[in-house]
Amino acid sequence: MPNLTAARPFTARDFAARTGRAAEAAAAAGLAGLVVTPGPDLLYLTGYQPVAITERLTALLLSAGREPVLLVPRLERPDAEACPGASSLRLLDWADGADPYPVLAPLLDPHGSYGISDAAWAMHLLGLQEALPDSGYRSLTRAVPMLRAVKDADELERLGGAGGAADAAYRSILEVRFAGRRETEVAADLAELLLEYGHSRVDFTVVGSGPNGANPHHEAGERVITEGDTVVLDFGGLRDGYGSDTTRTVHVGPDVPAEVREVHEVVRVAQQKAFEAVRQGVECQEIDRVARRVITEAGYGEYFIHRTGHGIGLTTHEPPYMVEGETQPLVPGMCFSIEPGIYLPGRFGVRIEDIVTVTATGGRRLNNTPHELGIVA
Amino acid sequence: MPNLTAARPFTARDFAARTGRAAEAAAAAGLAGLVVTPGPDLLYLTGYQPVAITERLTALLLSAGREPVLLVPRLERPDAEACPGASSLRLLDWADGADPYPVLAPLLDPHGSYGISDAAWAMHLLGLQEALPDSGYRSLTRAVPMLRAVKDADELERLGGAGGAADAAYRSILEVRFAGRRETEVAADLAELLLEYGHSRVDFTVVGSGPNGANPHHEAGERVITEGDTVVLDFGGLRDGYGSDTTRTVHVGPDVPAEVREVHEVVRVAQQKAFEAVRQGVECQEIDRVARRVITEAGYGEYFIHRTGHGIGLTTHEPPYMVEGETQPLVPGMCFSIEPGIYLPGRFGVRIEDIVTVTATGGRRLNNTPHELGIVA
Numbered sequence: 001m002p003n004l005t006a007a008r009p010f011t012a013r014d015f016a017a018r019t020g021r022a023a024e025a026a027a028a029a030g031l032a033g034l035v036v037t038p039g040p041d042l043l044y045l046t047g048y049q050p051v052a053i054t055e056r057l058t059a060l061l062l063s064a065g066r067e068p069v070l071l072v073p074r075l076e077r078p079d080a081e082a083c084p085g086a087s088s089l090r091l092l093d094w095a096d097g098a099d100p101y102p103v104l105a106p107l108l109d110p111h112g113s114y115g116i117s118d119a120a121w122a123m124h125l126l127g128l129q130e131a132l133p134d135s136g137y138r139s140l141t142r143a144v145p146m147l148r149a150v151k152d153a154d155e156l157e158r159l160g161g162a163g164g165a166a167d168a169a170y171r172s173i174l175e176v177r178f179a180g181r182r183e184t185e186v187a188a189d190l191a192e193l194l195l196e197y198g199h200s201r202v203d204f205t206v207v208g209s210g211p212n213g214a215n216p217h218h219e220a221g222e223r224v225i226t227e228g229d230t231v232v233l234d235f236g237g238l239r240d241g242y243g244s245d246t247t248r249t250v251h252v253g254p255d256v257p258a259e260v261r262e263v264h265e266v267v268r269v270a271q272q273k274a275f276e277a278v279r280q281g282v283e284c285q286e287i288d289r290v291a292r293r294v295i296t297e298a299g300y301g302e303y304f305i306h307r308t309g310h311g312i313g314l315t316t317h318e319p320p321y322m323v324e325g326e327t328q329p330l331v332p333g334m335c336f337s338i339e340p341g342i343y344l345p346g347r348f349g350v351r352i353e354d355i356v357t358v359t360a361t362g363g364r365r366l367n368n369t370p371h372e373l374g375i376v377a
Numbered sequence: 378m379p380n381l382t383a384a385r386p387f388t389a390r391d392f393a394a395r396t397g398r399a400a401e402a403a404a405a406a407g408l409a410g411l412v413v414t415p416g417p418d419l420l421y422l423t424g425y426q427p428v429a430i431t432e433r434l435t436a437l438l439l440s441a442g443r444e445p446v447l448l449v450p451r452l453e454r455p456d457a458e459a460c461p462g463a464s465s466l467r468l469l470d471w472a473d474g475a476d477p478y479p480v481l482a483p484l485l486d487p488h489g490s491y492g493i494s495d496a497a498w499a500m501h502l503l504g505l506q507e508a509l510p511d512s513g514y515r516s517l518t519r520a521v522p523m524l525r526a527v528k529d530a531d532e533l534e535r536l537g538g539a540g541g542a543a544d545a546a547y548r549s550i551l552e553v554r555f556a557g558r559r560e561t562e563v564a565a566d567l568a569e570l571l572l573e574y575g576h577s578r579v580d581f582t583v584v585g586s587g588p589n590g591a592n593p594h595h596e597a598g599e600r601v602i603t604e605g606d607t608v609v610l611d612f613g614g615l616r617d618g619y620g621s622d623t624t625r626t627v628h629v630g631p632d633v634p635a636e637v638r639e640v641h642e643v644v645r646v647a648q649q650k651a652f653e654a655v656r657q658g659v660e661c662q663e664i665d666r667v668a669r670r671v672i673t674e675a676g677y678g679e680y681f682i683h684r685t686g687h688g689i690g691l692t693t694h695e696p697p698y699m700v701e702g703e704t705q706p707l708v709p710g711m712c713f714s715i716e717p718g719i720y721l722p723g724r725f726g727v728r729i730e731d732i733v734t735v736t737a738t739g740g741r742r743l744n745n746t747p748h749e750l751g752i753v754a
Contacts, residue, residue: 051596052581054694055495055518075683078592096684097665097701118432122497123516139500141432204429215455219428288474306452307473317431324474 007157007240010047014154015085019045023062025144032112033063034140035104035128037120040314041140044148048083050076057100057124060089061107071104105131112136115143145319149311150333156357158242159312159335163355163366165197166236166244170369173233178225178252178376183207187220190235199237199244203316206234206247213249213349216306216341227253230260230348231376232341236316243316245337246367247353250374263300263342264350264373270294270340271352271371274308274322278338278356278363284326291322291340300342309337312355334358335366384534384617387424391531392462396422400439402521409489410440411517412481412505414497417691418517421525425460427453434477434501437466438484448481482508489513492520522696526688527710533734535619536689536712540732540743542574543613543621547746550610555602555629555753560584564597567612576614576621580693583611583624590626590726593683593718604630607637607725608753609718613693620693622714623744624730627751640677640719641727641750647671647717648729648748651685651699655715655733655740661703668699668717677719686714689732711735712743 022045026034036042038053042060048070050058056073058080067090072080074093081091094100105128108114113136116125125137140147151159172193178186187205194202207220213232225231229252236245249264274291288308295304309322312335320328320336339353354367399422403411413419415430419437425447427435433450435457444467449457451470458468471477482505485491490513493502502514517524528536549570555563564582571579584597590609602608606629613622626641651668665685672681686699689712697705697713716730731744 051594075593079594095682116499116503118498118500120499121495122493122499122502122514123495123518125499125502126493126514126516137499137503139503141500216452217428217456305472 007154007161010084010154012084012087015046016088019062019068019085019088022144022147023064023066023068025147026062026115027064029115029143030113031115031138031143032109033061033114034144035114035116035120035137036060036062036140037117037124039117039119040318041117041147043314046070046083046085046089048080048085051079055121055123056096057094057104057127059104059120059124061104069107071100099127101127101131104128108132108135110134113138115140141319145328146331148313149319150331151313151335151357152333155242155313156333156335158240159355159357160366161198162239162242162244163246163368165194165199165239166246167367167369168197169193169235170233170246170248174250174374174376176376178229178231178250179227181225183209183212183220183223183225186225190233194235194237194244197239199239202235202237203243204234204236206232208232208234208349210348211346214343214345214347216343216349216351225252228255230350232349232351234351234353241314243312243314245312245316245353245355246369247339247351248369248371248374249350249352250376252376254375256373256375260348260350261373263344266295266298266300267340267342267350267352268371271338271354274338274340275354275356275363275365278330278358280332280358280360281329284320284322284328284330285324287322287338288324288326291338295340295342303342303344304340305343306341309339311336330358332358332360384531384538387461387531389462389464392422392424393465396439396445396462396465399521399524400441400443400445402524403439403492404441406492406520407490408492408515408520409486410438410491411521412491412493412497412514413437413439413517414494414501416494416496417695418494418524421691423447423460423462423466425457425462428456432498432500433473434471434481434504436481436501438481446484448477476504478504478508481505485509485512487511490515492517518696522705523708525690526696527708528690528712528734529710532619532690533710533712535617536732536734537743538575539616539619539621540623540745542571542576542616543623544744544746545574546570546612547610547623547625551627551751551753553753555606555608555627556604558602560586560589560597560600560602563602567610571612571614571621574616576616579612579614580620581611581613583609585609585611585726587725588723591720591722591724593720593726593728602629605632607727609726609728611728611730618691620689620691622689622693622730622732623746624716624728625746625748625751626727626729627753629753631752633750633752637725637727638750640721643672643675643677644717644719644727644729645748648715648731651715651717652731652733652740652742655707655735657709657735657737658706661697661699661705661707662701664699664715665701665703668715672717672719680719680721681717682720683718685717688713707735709735709737
């Protein structure tokens, strides 16, 4: 059972330390600073999350050695003032009908190069480029990929809690009836279980039965699950602000075809070998290669059509990515999924996914339910 | 009571007509084309909405006289193929680990200027700018502001249905108890009512009681509402894919202070005069000016701290904006909010909001509950 006690709240001091580290990381990357718009980076750096992300510009400007500045729409100023990181920020606002870029631009080095949030709206980037034609911009994730990748002890506690809750949800879902029910019904059960075990938000509950399991991004549909189906269950959300993301594959009824057993075993070994490859200093792409090699050598390489994993933290998709070409070395505290899969079009799919963190001595799983093909009724 | 029958689904022909009109509008604006990423514009143009908006590039490329191209991550291709507009699109995909920009870039004019979705991720715009250094980009909303602003008959039917459902929710909320309950409890009632009256999604349920009503973007908090409070109720969501957004201000108990009555009456008149100013050819900013003039002349100008309105359709905030500086003339079929307010810091706020559509002869409200200060128990 997951530990349902809440972790201690992050403090103004935590946020000040994070903005300081981020500004230093930007300088080390040759940048004049960072422009951070609403989303997980802003939440990480200030604790601030506007009620909604709209066309109105909200941006945190970080530059090494200078006080962080948070520019917000005037009518959201009271919310910004109440955020846990506010005491170490200078707040500026702009009024509806005004152009926000001339307010922000004078705070930037007109010839400087800045990292800007990956998900910043293109219209805001265009506004800055127009206001400061000699300034330059880089994707914040490309420029400072490690910004949120290494989790501290408090974050690991939250991720462990989320993983434990997802494990509890999986154990419980094995007890519910699958045969004769729609995928959407089992998905609703999964969502309810995640909430019951302390998630504040459910982000996805994939129930891919039979041929639907062969589409790795199928969510859940109206298909009625039947005896003999192989079913991919991939579910997660936020608990205490941090993400869970787990996949297990189950079979409806005890008569498992030899091919399903074989494919499942290949995926299980791929996941296990990739996990065993986790240690500090190893390049992320190596984790992908290890999993892919197992699947390719078993003759299923063309059916493993996605990367092996993604980082997780305040979001369920973030650096580091376990993908060919990612040479970032693993660092203790990084957390990411290892989720190889095989997808046989029109027939069935198998995927097994755990969240793993890098320790000083190797990898540690944050999901701990068995990897065997689950048998459901 | 709202009409709960669903409108007819949009067809492949509808989407083909929309992409054609959009490409022509881009050409008329001097653009080589449009780059449209996931969000309401993509939904409007293709009916396609990826399961989640992630860092993986999905983009629709429209150029006058050329077949529309939709680039998607390979693992989302089955979803894209199933979208209602797919038959008039050429689908391309890119695989995890590959760089998507070199796939998209050869389809663009290397010296062309493109409109790009306002909310496109900055990292994607940077990727295109890097791949095609001589190409140019403009905010799609600035370049082609009218793309979705003028609604056709089927869209107006949906917006009318959403407005009617919001009206029904307001009538019902007047019957519930306010005094002694937390704002969040009344907000939950409002959300339940919107769903009961056919909304598929609730986007916001603002319950701003007493001093909280003076923060126009307060949502709902733990404050316990008491007799004598003035309460701003602002709620909306999606019904049949289109938005509702209504505000009414109520008072808890019959003993309404003279000042609350006065402020409410000023806002009511401002809303009414602004509504009466709606007719085709009038500039959007004129609607803002009319409302603002009433409030300023009553001595409350400094307490009306936001624009008067925003367009609504597939989203609840979209062009046209009723704001100083917006010279776009009103066109029949446009739909937008008229929502003046007065916010007395630390004390109370008043706002009245209707969705209005422009007709050949003036304005027509899509919300039709009384504007008087509602009295609740």
